[in-house]
Amino acid sequence: MARESWTGRIGFVLAAVGSAVGLGNIWRFPWMTAENGGSAFLVVYLGIVLAVGVPGLLAEFVLGRRSRKSPVGALRDLSGSRNWGRVGLVSVLAGLVLLSFYSVVGGWILRYLVASPTGAYFADPGGYFDAIAHGPGAAAFHVLFLGLTAGVVYGGVRAGIERATTVMMPVVVLVLAGMAMWASGLGGAADAYAFYLEFDVASVQENALDVALAAAGQALFTLSVGAGTMITYASYVGEDRSLPADATMIAVLNTAVGVLAGLVVLPLLFSTPGVDAATSGPGALFVGVATAFATLPAGELLAAGFFAVVALAALSSSISMLEIVVAYLVDERGFARDRATVGVAAVVLVTGTASAFSPQLFGLLAGPVVDVVLTTGLLAFVVFTAWVLGPDAVEEFARGTRFSAGLGDAWRTLLGVALPPFLVFTLFVGVSDAVGVTVASWQLALAAVAVAGVVVAGVVRARRPRPTA
Ligand code: PFF
Helix, strand or coil: CCCCCCCCHHHHHHHHHHHHCCHHHHHHHHHHHHHCCEHHHHHHHHHHHHHHHHHHHHHHHHHHHHHCCCHHHHHHHHHCCHHHHHHHHHHHHHHHHHHHHHHHHHHHHHHHHHHCCCCCCCCCHHHHHHHHHCCHHHHHHHHHHHHHHHHHHHCCHHHHHHHHHHHHHHHHHHHHHHHHHHHCCCCCHHHHHHHHHCECHHHHHHCHHHHHHHHHHHHHHHCCCCCCHHHHHHCCCCCCCCHHHHHHHHHHHHHHHHHHHHHHHHHHHHCCCCCCCCCCCCCHHHHHHHHHHHHCCCHHHHHHHHHHHHHHHHHHHHHHHHHHHHHHHHHHHCCCHHHHHHHHHHHHHHHHHHHHHCHHHHHHHHHHHHHHHHHHHHHHHHHHHHHHHCHHHHHHHHCCCCCCHHHHHHHHHHHHHHHHHHHHHHHHHHHHHHHCCCCCHHHHHHHHHHHHHHHHHHHHHHHCCCCCC
C-alpha cells in the first residue's frame, strides 16, 4: 500500500501547528511567564526557541522527509544500523508517556466543558477541581478524550488528522483572539498586562539557572520537539517545500498563540478578587479561570466557549502523540492503521487510567519523566542529524528553499557541537532536581560537556567505515 501523505503544504503546517499548540500554550505558558519574570522570561524563552527549538524542529523535519519513515525506521534506514533503530524507540516511549497524562488533563477539560453551561463548578471552584481531578470520574473523562483522539487518528493522515486540524486550528486562533479582545475590557486588564509584560530582569538574574531551565523545558514541550512527532508528520510530506520556512512559521504561530492565551487568562485572573495570578500547579488554570467565570455575567457561556477552544487545542496535540506510536506499528510491524490505533488506545486506556487514579504517578509523568524523555529524544535526533546524516542533512535542509547552503552548514554545526552539551546539561539538572541532590552548576556544566563529547566522539567513530580485510 502506498504511504499516506498530506494534501499539500497547508495540511502539513496546520497539523504541525496543531501538535505544537496545546495545553503547553494555554495552560502552562501564561503562568511560566508570570512566575519567571514576565517579559524578561519571554526574552529568554524566545532565545531558546530560536537557538534550540527551531533547529531541533528542523532536524526532525529533515529526518522525516528524508526517510519517509517514522522515527525508528528513519534512524535505522538513514544509518543502515539496527542499533540506531533501537534508539528511535525512545519516540514510542515518548508517545505513550505523553498520552498517559495528557489524556487525563484532556479529560478534565471535557468535564469542565460539560459542566460549564449549568455552572456546576461555580459555587466552589477549588472544591470542584479537587473532587474531579483524580478518581473514577477522571478516568471516565480520560477515556472519552482518548476515544476522540483515537477517532481522528483512526481516520488516517488525510481524512483524519489533516481534516480535523485544518478546521480546529483556525477556530482556536480566532476564538482566542476574540476572547483576548473581550478580556481587554475587564477591570483587571491593565494590571494583568503590567504584570505580564513587567520586565523583571532582577528576578531573572537571581534565578538565572531556574529560569533558563523553565524556558528550555517549555520551549521543547510547546514545540512538540524531542518526541518524534515532527519526524512522523514530516514523513508524510510529499513535495519539496522549504522546511526552514515551515519550521520558522510553526514557531512563530505557536508563540503567538501562547501570548494570546496569556492575554485571555491573565486579565480574567486579575479581574477576580481572591485569585492569585502567580499560583501554579496542575489545578491553576481550572480553579483560577473557573472562579473568574463564576463572577462574570453570562459566565456559563463564556466558560463553555473557553473550554471548547482548550479542548480543540488539546485534541490536535494528543492526536500527534498517538500518531507516533501508530505510525511505528504501521511502518515497522506491518499493522493496519485501524488495528494499530485500537491497540495503542487500549494500552493508554490502562496507563492513563492509572494516572487518573494516582496523583503521584500523574505528577511524575507530567513532570520529570516527560522532561527527561523529550530531552533524551532530542539529543539523539540532533546528534544523529549532524554526525550520522551529516552532509546529506544539509542537502535535505536546502531542498526546496532559497536559503543558502552556508546557513545549512551553520545549522549542522549548531546541532552537532552546541546543542549536545546544552541538552545533556538540562538533563543533568533535571535529574539532579528530581532525585533531590544539589550539585554546583559549574560541575554539572563540566560534566555535561564531557558526556556530550564522549557521545559525539562515539557516534563519529562508529560512523567511520571499517577497513575491509
Ligand atoms: N506541544 C504540545 C503542547 O504544547 O501542549 C504538547 C506536545 C505534543 C508535546 C506532542 C510533545 C509532542 F510530541
